[in-house]
Amino acid sequence: MHYRLADGVNLEVISSSKFKLNQILINFATPQTVSNATSRHLLANLLETSTNKYPTQTALATQLAKQYGTDISVGVSRLGQLHCVRLKASFVNDQLAQTDLFNQAVTMIKEVLFNPLATAGQFDGPTFDRQATNLKATIKGYYDDKQFWAARRLLDLYYQDGAVMQVPSFGRAQEVDQLTPASVYQAYQDMLSNDRVDILFLGDTAEQVVKDAFTSLPFTGRTRTSLPIMYQQAGYRQVQRQVDYRPVSQAKLNVAYQLPTCQDKQQYYTSLVFNDLFGGSPYSKLYLNIREKASLAYYASSRLLPFNGLLTIQAGVNSVTAHRVEKMIGEQLVAIQQGQFTDDQLTEVKRGLINQYRSGNDLAGSILGRRLTNRLLNFPDHDGAELIAAVTKDQVVQVAKTLTKQAVYLLSGEI
Structure with a gap:
């Protein structure tokens, strides 16, 4: 079943008893620009590793382990010209766990998305610096693979100068140093307020329970309800x-x-x-x-x-x-x-x-x-x-x- 929780915020409930683990996918989508991919990737890493209530990666992982090994991850991807930040959660269904893991998982998702480790309009400085360093190392590591290098160089050659598609969905290492705890927090606020949001639930929980739980999340309406996905550039006359x-x-x-x-x-x-x-x-x-x-x-x-x-x-x-x-x-x-x-x-x-x-x-x-x-x-x-x-x-x-x-x-x- 499909529900519109607010303008630009959609929920789909796929009821199934086929899997031992329930699954949640929350996708934030916006048109990619030449400057937003790197900040959104760093944002995803910050959201995944800490919150105000659980300020370290260890504290967050410990709390998830107490919930029968609930897993929550946040990453980035691209579909056409849409840049997506995706939260994925998996947890044992309530019938097997014999406890209310669904609502516990939604509570943790709310903590991750709406209570990040930030104060006064910026992310925690030491945590930001650590994740920025990790992101630079990760991106540079991709290019150590020569097959990956060649594939990226082809895309640089194919996409025309200035095209947003020249920027990988995971961003650019040289742009990380230009980011600040305040600028990434601004990207976070923009994502929460303006991105199209699609929430998908797959599992064995009553549909009304799922709808009520996600309705309780503090999403507000936004104007990005339909987004341009297809990217087609003008062809070159010569190869x-x-x-x-x-x-x-x-x-x-x-x-x-x-x-x-x-x-x-x-x-x-x-x-x-x-x-x-x-x-x-x-x-x-x-x-x-x-x-x-x-x-x-x-x-x-x-x-x-x-x-x-x-x-x-x-x-x-x-x-x-x-x-x-x-x-x-x-x-x-x-x-x-x-x-x-x-x-x-x-x-x-x-x-x-x-x-x-x-x-x-x-x-x-x-x-x-x-x-x-x-x-x-x-x-x-x-x-x-x-x-x-x-x-x-x-x-x-x-x-x-x-x-x-x-x-x-x-x-x-x-x-």
Whole structure:
């Protein structure tokens, strides 16, 4: 059932006795800007590790442990051009625990969200400094992985200068030092007052009890009830190219293709099928023809960002054969555009996606993630397995024909 607790504050209750743990997901969404990702990531870390009542990470963890190991985490993510701060909570359902863990969990969520370790309009200084240092180290650590480095450099090359999408959802290490306890507290107030809020509950608690509990949280109405998610930038006339040289044993070839954003659920699932046929599965053309048959890549796969109008390809190659691999990638796309794949290949790809979708129904986190995405996109509830099964060969060909190469990044091992 769906409820509007206030303007821009929504609750969905999914009643189920299937899982031993009840799950809560609270999503705060706002359009990403060039400056808000880093502060919101630091904010998430501050909320997760301390409150006024439980001022240290140890004190907070001890209290949660007393509640049969209730877990509360706060992190960031991005959907299209929306930046999201997400609180997730899991706890034993009341029938198994034989105590009122649901209301205890909601009380702890209220403490985390509405009673942070802050006074006089700013976060606690020592706690802020510690979490800022940790965040810088975490972000810098991401880039130690050369595969991650190459993927990020491709996105820097693809997204146009000044585009908010150049900024990762986790922020930038160099921006952390510009933040203060007061500026992040202002970001916190803005999030609580202005972000669209979607609350999802999955578990075995009476629906009215769930509604009453979340109605009691001090959320107020806000104007951000519907937000622009899709991001589609103007295409380049010429493919953007960049080569960097590092002492790596394996070169990283990354390619970006633009395609239309997915405006409805059928287009979304057709694009998923195309991606799995192209490079997203062990049955894909990139995997079978470039890695297995030609032995020109240590790995070769594609990733679809359906709400960004972007498909990226990652391949581990030898520097001397990188150009040949890039050419073969284009040839695999042309083959799909010309319908050069069998009905059996299409069936195998769809079967794999259907199995993934159905297995996701056994994972509480997957169920909540799908429901949240549908709510933000205003998609009606649907059976994804049926929509995948309905995808035709002609539909896949038509999606393939919309792709245009936009950027190529090579992290070369030659110096």
